Amino acid sequence: MVVVEGPGTDTTMDAESTPYHEASEPSWLQVNDGRQPVATGDGGREWLFPGVDEHFRGIYTRAGLGYTSEVVAVCSAIGGEGKTTVSVGLGVTLAQDFPDSRILIVETDVTSPVLATDFDVDPTPGLVDCVHAGESVQLAYRPTFLENLHVVPVGGPLRGAGRVLRSIRMASAIDAMRETHDLVILDVPPILVNSDSILITDLADCVICVVRMGVTPLELVNKAISQLDAEKLRGVVLNGANSAVPGWLRGMWAQ
Amino acid sequence: MRKLLEAFFRHKWLVLLPPFVIAMIVAPIAYMTMPVAYESVVGVWVDRATYLDPRAQNQFVSAAQAQSSQLTELLHTRSFMVDVAQRTSLAPLLSSKAGEGRVADLLDKGVTVTAVPNGTHLLAIKARFTTPQLAYQVAQAVVDAYTDRNANQLVDQSTTAIGFFQSQLDNAQDAATKASRDLSQYALAMGYASSGDGAPISPDMQSATAFDPQFADLQAKARFAQQQVDQARVALQNAQQSSAAAAQGADVGFQVIDPPQMPTAPVTQLKNLIVYVAAALMVGLGLSTVVLVFLVAGDRSIRAETDLVPPVRVLGTLPMLKVKHRLPKPVRASATRRAIGFVAGSALPAPRGTR
Numbered sequence: 001m002v003v004v005e006g007p008g009t010d011t012t013m014d015a016e017s018t019p020y021h022e023a024s025e026p027s028w029l030q031v032n033d034g035r036q037p038v039a040t041g042d043g044g045r046e047w048l049f050p051g052v053d054e055h056f057r058g059i060y061t062r063a064g065l066g067y068t069s070e071v072v073a074v075c076s077a078i079g080g081e082g083k084t085t086v087s088v089g090l091g092v093t094l095a096q097d098f099p100d101s102r103i104l105i106v107e108t109d110v111t112s113p114v115l116a117t118d119f120d121v122d123p124t125p126g127l128v129d130c131v132h133a134g135e136s137v138q139l140a141y142r143p144t145f146l147e148n149l150h151v152v153p154v155g156g157p158l159r160g161a162g163r164v165l166r167s168i169r170m171a172s173a174i175d176a177m178r179e180t181h182d183l184v185i186l187d188v189p190p191i192l193v194n195s196d197s198i199l200i201t202d203l204a205d206c207v208i209c210v211v212r213m214g215v216t217p218l219e220l221v222n223k224a225i226s227q228l229d230a231e232k233l234r235g236v237v238l239n240g241a242n243s244a245v246p247g248w249l250r251g252m253w254a255q
Numbered sequence: 256m257r258k259l260l261e262a263f264f265r266h267k268w269l270v271l272l273p274p275f276v277i278a279m280i281v282a283p284i285a286y287m288t289m290p291v292a293y294e295s296v297v298g299v300w301v302d303r304a305t306y307l308d309p310r311a312q313n314q315f316v317s318a319a320q321a322q323s324s325q326l327t328e329l330l331h332t333r334s335f336m337v338d339v340a341q342r343t344s345l346a347p348l349l350s351s352k353a354g355e356g357r358v359a360d361l362l363d364k365g366v367t368v369t370a371v372p373n374g375t376h377l378l379a380i381k382a383r384f385t386t387p388q389l390a391y392q393v394a395q396a397v398v399d400a401y402t403d404r405n406a407n408q409l410v411d412q413s414t415t416a417i418g419f420f421q422s423q424l425d426n427a428q429d430a431a432t433k434a435s436r437d438l439s440q441y442a443l444a445m446g447y448a449s450s451g452d453g454a455p456i457s458p459d460m461q462s463a464t465a466f467d468p469q470f471a472d473l474q475a476k477a478r479f480a481q482q483q484v485d486q487a488r489v490a491l492q493n494a495q496q497s498s499a500a501a502a503q504g505a506d507v508g509f510q511v512i513d514p515p516q517m518p519t520a521p522v523t524q525l526k527n528l529i530v531y532v533a534a535a536l537m538v539g540l541g542l543s544t545v546v547l548v549f550l551v552a553g554d555r556s557i558r559a560e561t562d563l564v565p566p567v568r569v570l571g572t573l574p575m576l577k578v579k580h581r582l583p584k585p586v587r588a589s590a591t592r593r594a595i596g597f598v599a600g601s602a603l604p605a606p607r608g609t610r
Binding site for chain 1 (some may be wrong): 257260261265267364383403525555557558559560562563564565567568569570571572573574575576578591592593594595597598599600601603604
């Protein structure tokens, strides 16, 4: 199923439409089971939201990602806008579309770590643990079902994690990531909530800002964007588009 | 417009409910608090005044319509209102200025005069009041007051008309006598008649009109004068009849066909109830409009690419992704993200009953 946005198209996708129980990995409900996953590569799992990869494909194409080695920061004005969702989506799509490229998703939000839980991997040692201890950041790499995709949980909890992220070691850690992976996706904390995010985005080559439609006020979006380096900002991803207006009426309006 | 539609459909219950809720609250309250009303109806047969020349009357307005307007206007006059009230139990109220105002208000709202649809002579006088006695009294009082007033008016007017028609008749008779005399004298002089005392005219006289234009003219004048006399006599007789009828209290132009009855059951006030409900709906709609305006004005969130001011490059729009399976509460918030990361290894917990 391919989702094409436009008037008359319901922008809500339903995971139920996929026979997820018939996915290639029947044990997906107990992913990893506490062990490191075995990457399945091609012929692995199907998208639970069919067609959503096309949306991510459009985003990375417009952002110009995947063709050069770079570090991209995914940020937002406030929390809950879908930064991690976009980061994971972009990482998975890029890993599938560019099998020769190595993709790394790095979680940097110490206040709400989710990546380890989502992928059911060990939360420690994570990014801040390695940076704080001065160890190689590669210790925090976690493999996924996709051979060329790795995730780095933020780790912790650690006192003074903010200081760690602001330290010079953090820059070194990101440089180390550049060497091991072609594309590093930094999942950055909300800009207007956590001041660390500005420093982290400064370490990145480009920035993508995620905006939750129907939730984030325009003033906050403008305020967040104004704090970013305009030259690094590749653009905005509007997340959660969901019009309450019936499709037939939207179609009439579009005409 | 887009924002308006979006706000409406997003909060459709909030916008649509006020009219219905207010109407549903108002309807039973109005029904319970609405005073019980009793109605007494009088059916009246009306006609135009016979002493007036029909040609002088407006033929496009029926007698019922004319009388209806007249009676309605009369009800707004103080003298008639007092006359009616004095015949009912409202009379004590007339002692004060405020009471008089109250009576005027009651009569204004309680008494309606209408011409029966598709009819030209039938008039319905309805008196609607809170007690059956008052409704009956007022209906009767309106008819009585109007009849009395009409009778007095009719006597005055018909007396004037009698005088007028009498003088007209006298003049017409004089003219007829003169015309007849002139005709006779001329006929006698010309030998068309044997004598001037009204004796039968000779057969020659019939043919004389053919060759004597003066004789023909005199004959025509005599005939015309006689017609004037006849018309004046008919008008005088009508006026005299009206006068006599008015004097006896039997106005033929205002006859009560259905006299008022004491109402035994209250009338349904469905019309008033509908008016109240409609008003409540209108108020609710107004409230809905205000709510909608506030919703639109208060929504500062971004709902389309065009809402981004200043314009920023939009890399893409992700649709709202929902996992519809019943999931444990702790993972409900992360369900979409897990579903997207499923390809790489993240997973949703098993739906209920699949373990």
